[in-house]
Amino acid sequence: MVEHRHNLWIKKILAHGFLLLFLALILFPFFMVLSISLREGNFATGGLIPDRPTLEHWILAFGFDYTRADGTIIEPPFPVLLWLWNSIKVSTIASAGILLLSTTAAYAFARMKFRGRGALLDSLLIIQMFPASLAVVAIYAIFDALGEVSPLLGIDSHVSLVLAYISGITLHVWTIKGYFDSIDPALDKAAAIDGASPWQTFRYIFLPLSLPILAVVFVLAFIFMIGEYPVASVLLRETDQMTLAIGARQYLQENNYRWGDFAAAAILSGLPITIVFLYAQKFLVAGLSDGGVKG
């Protein structure tokens, strides 16, 4: 393309200027939160750089008591690290469950002929649009009733939450099937000639070949569940059972407003999740274009 050198310079400056201005606007909340986490108390306002920086909120977020200069001892308001652990535990188990249930189905849809295959696939695509968050009333009612039989399947049980999260399977069947479709059919034929059963073809050829997409699906499911709010908020009531997503809200209640404590806890718990996401996102773009997952 022919460009005048002078014009190009102006354009470059404009482009960088636009991007930097936009970034300043977009990243403002992050800088603000960092600053707030270092301020004294929970109601202090002020500029970007705190007047008298303190690690009070950070020490509380890590779960230790903090002693102020005047000798008052402050206890951590909430068990942030326990919440983070609950989130990671539930999300890991549920994501593994989803992988387990969706890979075999994806294999059958990609490679086997059976009656109703097309219809089932289409229904999955439509059912996928109905998020579990819409059925919270029923989910609550079902687990409330099951809790009468066994507390393990009742309200405030992580088992219940994992079971409710398995509903995320539909989209992932499609994603994995898409990947299986791209595997060369000659491989199956070679295996079949060697006398491998479909199960053996799946177990010894497809699974090892599709490790990358399985990792992507795992991370996608994991990130979705870490951030899931409606279902968890209905099923978990006890402070110690909460996941991070519902626990974090406790900081900003109207009658118990802990802005500074929240800021430190948010960075502490959000950072590992953000890093995982940034690391995984280069693998995710392909998976994303197969359907909206996070918005």
Next chain:
Amino acid sequence: MTVATQPAIGKTIFYWAALVTFVVLTLYMAWILMTAGEQGIGLIVLAISLSAAVIFASPKLYTQRFVFPGILAVLIFILVPVLYTSYLGFTNYGGRNLLDFDSATKYHLALREVDQDNEQAFNLVRSEQGFQIWLPDQSLLSEPFMTGHSEPLATSSAETPENLLSVRDVVQNRSLLQEVSIDTPDGVLRASGLRSFAPITPVYEQVDDNTLRNRSTGELLIANHETGFYEFESGEQIAPGWKVHVGWANFARVLGSESIRAPMVTIFIWTMTFAFLSMLFTFAVGLVLAMVLQWEHLRGKAIYRVMLILPYAVPAFISILVFRGLFNQNFGEINFILSSIFGIKPAWFTDPTLARAMTLIVNTWLGYPYMMLLAMGYLQSIPQDHYKAAALEGASPVRTFFTITLPQLLPPFAPLLIANFAFNFNNIVLILLLTSGLPDIPGTTIQAGYTDLLGSFTYRISFLDSGQNFGLAGAVTSLIFIVVAVIAYVNFIALSKAANAKGTGR
């Protein structure tokens, strides 16, 4: 590649052992559930057990073994809750009607009332064989008792005993006192407090299957199986009631009663507007950024890209709460800046228009990186020749965008935009965490807010302010399902079209 041609005997045994164990376990679960009164869930587990047994035992159904677990999960975890939600729309299930009829009847029959006219003081006495009750007014002493005594204790006249215990000891043994009843000439007495015993009698007695009588007033309570409550003749209802089918009553309330329909219409229009504008704004911002980032002369693309997707990488529930704090009218940093520069303090959470604007600002912030990532991918698939031709013809950048970029971008983007619309249609996480639906619309019988989406509205009806009105929530959710089904169908058509255009035969 070495692939075992025949499964080893050990594996076969393991397979059958696992299957038998699974079937036996699920059958046992089904049995427990059914005997515990959960017939519906029990039947589902029974069906799982039997179908698993058939599919995994019959060689003919080999293919189905692969599909079964996944399909089963979809049926149980999505279809059942969705259908059950709609079903609840036809019942009065809710905070006042949580129980079934038998449990509700039991609850009322277990209600006791204290006869306060005949209340008398007592002392707890330590004796060699446990405790005794001493009634000073009548000089009566009970026989000794320990834990687990359920029969009324006999009493006899006696002198004032020596080892009267203090109130502190009574407090320590209060659970023991709850179990004890004593037989006196005035009838059976129970502890009515930490200092007194009194005759305690059931409030109601059962007359027949559907009728209770108040023992002191003689009034009759008759079970009304239409409303799910025991009712006095005056029509007054006694909570708790039980779950009954109410037909279309909840739907009639939503669509017919003016005080619910008006806010429902407001919420519906706002939900559609919110979803559409969110989609439009995120798409526009994402596309502009993607085009700038694609520019060949731009340096530092990688860094810009990572910084620009940060809002997407941070868990949404954290960013939303951060914004909730930043927008706070009195303590928030946004108003701090606005008031120091312009001297204004907008009421982000109490003014309907500002609150709606805030939800859109926050949602655009959250959603543009996703659109940007997708747009970057699709922009690359537009042939460079088209741009070169346009440049040679002297077309302005704006014209190039509307005649080349957008028309080639929209077809592959359509299904994603529809999916995004559907996502935002149900974006209740944003609303619940940011505004909780507030500010409320004035003059409604059920609390409904200006920023409420249909989904967050049902969440509020069922779990927040109006007190577990599950039946009504079920009815509203059924209406949401219809809208979502339409969107899902449109999306499905768009997907098929996009697939045909791509030729991947999806």
